[in-house]
Amino acid sequence: MNNYEHSVFLDVKKCIGCTTCLRHCPTQAIRIKDGHAVINEKRCIDCGECIKICPKKAKKPVCNKLKDLDSFKWKIALPAPTLYGQFENMDDVDYILNGLLKIGFDDVFEVSTAAELASAYTRQYLKRPDVVKPVISSACPVVLRLICLRYPSLKDNIIPMLPPMEIAAMMARERAKKNHPELTDSDIGVCFISPCPAKASYVKNGFGSYKSQVDVVIPISDIYFQLINAMEHSDDIETLSKSGMIGIGWASSGGEATALFNDAYLAADGIENVNRVLDQIENDNIPPLEYIELNACTGGCVGGVLTMQNPFIAKAKLQTLRRYLPVSQNFVKNDEIIPEKYFFEEIPTYYPISRLSESMSESMRMMAEIQKLRDKLPGIDCGACGAPTCRAFAEDVVKGTAKLSDCTINYRSELLEYLKTKDEDCDSN
Amino acid sequence: MSEALNFHFDVDGDDFTSAGQASVQIKKNLRQLGISPDTIRRVSIAMYEGEINMVIHAGGGEADVSVTEDYVEILLTDHGPGIANIEQAMQEGFSTAPDAIRSLGFGAGMGLPNMKRYSDYMNIDSEVGKGTTITMRVNL
CATH class of the missing domain: 3.30.70.20 (Alpha-Beta Plaits)
Known part of the structure; x- marks a missing residue:
């Protein structure tokens, strides 16, 4: 890490x-x-x-550029369901999927298809007797990393299931190899069309020992105009979409949780809210819940920084698009065992980011010094020193990465104090 | 061995919405000292329950936390009504919290039992009409 x-x-x-x-x-x-x-x-x-x-x-x-796909013989697009909420007058997902084929992809595999399987598997997972409740969603990569760094005691609550993007990548690869036996793994390039840069980090770094099955991550905003031009609103297009209300619902906050058909859930979005919820879970200060859906972006994935639309408008558009779709188009049998390959083996080891020193006695000495220093600082968190708060600045000074003189307010009052003693010196002379 | 590190908090009894702030701050501090996640969890729950109790029953009070290399000690002092029957108060489910507080999900009679459960040592010193002092210790 x-x-x-x-x-x-x-x-x-x-x-x-x-x-x-x-x-x-x-x-x-x-x-x-x-x-x-x-x-x-x-x-x-x-x-x-x-x-x-x-x-x-x-x-x-x-993120990547489209040309990073050039070296692959068979290019597969993995559109995030958020993409569907970005366009005007969109009443059929197939316009978008056919558009992706037109701009150069050989195949399209919807992430919302995999999301419907993930929902079905999660419903099963919640019934297992040995599961630590509340179960926390593993879909948002920002939340995963936040828990690993700041809330390590909640690691066992995370559902060890791969996010829909990864399940989609695996399924897309399998389908490509089945339909085109001549293709090898290195011929196939899987491209996720992403609402957020955190997915790019997830793909680059993997998660624990798990290595991502996605090769390239392209922002929705990069592909947007090219795609609009390639989209045809006609009846004469191939039917490609195979996802229902549940799969498309994953794009906005609450969609993943409501798909579990269980009222005992909580869905929080926006990083500050996510932090507050995690704090409360850690303090055992929440009602008995089965499932916690957390999204770092406001509104869920539709609020990602790589999107084009206002998240609330995108959400409204997705509601219209979902209206006449079946609830789900992907099913697993009740007694079907969740395939092992859809689980990750381990959660990365906790690396205490905020720890002051390796040794406890040294940490205690430093913290005592931080407290003393903080009382001296103005406490207005102005940021002029380059640190976000006076407290953070005090830590930086004690750690040796900042100088006390970087605080302009403290510097000024010391200067005035000095001038005053100077004056007094002159007077007494 | 180095000296104990002390943190002091005034727990405001007038503002119920800010109850629980001291335990959040203590959690941050303990993380910086490199204390294990499990211990931090125990300290912060024990402290949280104590803090809530002081706000509900005693109109606030003070929390003093001292950290040494061997333990974390939490001292909660209030000048509230005191606890008439400590043995009864320690029973799970026993509560004297008003209805308005219960409707918020507090006052389930688990405060003191949880404090006992999550600490390695706990002592209650209370006098009716004078106040209550609770000492909790979590070993490192």
């Missing part, structure tokens, strides 16, 4: 060190150094908040 490859890039030329991202980072991973933002990679959870909030557009997502 130390060499984690992130999906946020800073354009140093555009960044003016304005401290906006500093205040919005939920894990306090950002500092302003030498006039621009610096991200602490160990703390970053790829939530994309800084990309969304940056007034200078200096923070950018790092």
Whole structure:
């Protein structure tokens, strides 16, 4: 977890060190150094908040380009259900899927198809007698990383099932090899069309020992205009879509949880709300619940930073699109055992990001110093020193990554104090 | 051995919505000291229950937490009505919380039993009309 490859890039030329991202980072991973933002990679959870909030557009997502697929003989598009909510006058998912074939993909496999299987398997999983409740969803990669870094005691609550994107990638590969036996694994390029950069990080880094089956991640916003031009609203197109209300519902908050047909659930969205819910679960301060759906983005995946539409409008469009669809188009038999390959083996080991030092006595000494220093600081969290709060600044000073003189307010009052003693010296002379 | 590290919190009895803040802050501090997740969980639940109790029954109070390399000690002091019958108060399900509080999901009579369950040592010192002092210790 130390060499984690992130999906946020800073354009140093555009960044003016304005401290906006500093205040919005939920894990306090950002500092302003030498006039621009610096991200602490160990703390970053790829939530994309800084990309969304940056007034200078200096923070950018790092994803693939379409041309990264060129080396593959057989290109498969994996559209996230969020994609369906991005267009005007959309009454048929097949327009989009056929459009994807037109812009160069050889095959399309809907992530919503895999999501319907994931829902069915989750319903089964909840019936197992040995499951730790409440079960927490594993679909949002930001939430997974947040739990590993900040809420390690909740690791056993996470459902060890792969997210729909991975299940879709596996199924798409199997289908390609069955229909085209001449293809080898390296011939097949699986491309996820993504609402968020966190999925790109998940694909690059895998999860624990699990290696992603997706090869390339492309932002919805990158492919959007090309796709609009290729989409034909006609009756004379191939029927490709095989997903129902449940699968498409996964794009917005609550869709995944309601598909479990169980009232004892909670669905929270937005990273601050997610943090609050996790805190309460840790304190045993929640009603008895079966399932917890958590999405880092407001509104769920429709709120991802790589989308085109306002998340609430996208959600409304998806509701219209879902209206006349069957509840589900993918089924598993009641007694069917969940295939082992859809589970991940382990959750990455807990790396305590906030720990001050390896040794407890040293940590205690440092914390005592932090407390003393904090009382000296103004406590207004202005951010001018480059740290998000006075408390964080005190930690940085004690850790040796910042100097006390970086606090302009403290510096000024010390200066005034000094001048006063100087004056007094002059007077007494 | 280094000295104990002390944290002090005033638990505001007037504002029920802010109850539980001290235990959230303690949790953050213990994480920074590198204490195991399981211990942190026990300390924060024990403290949370105690904090809620002080707000519901005693109009607030003070929480003092000291951390040494061997244990975390939580000292809760209030000047509320005191506990008339400690043995009875320790029973699961026994509660004197008002209905308004119960409708929020609190006052199920699990506060003190949970504090006992999650700590390695607990002592209640209470005098009716004067107040209550609770000491809890979680070994590291």
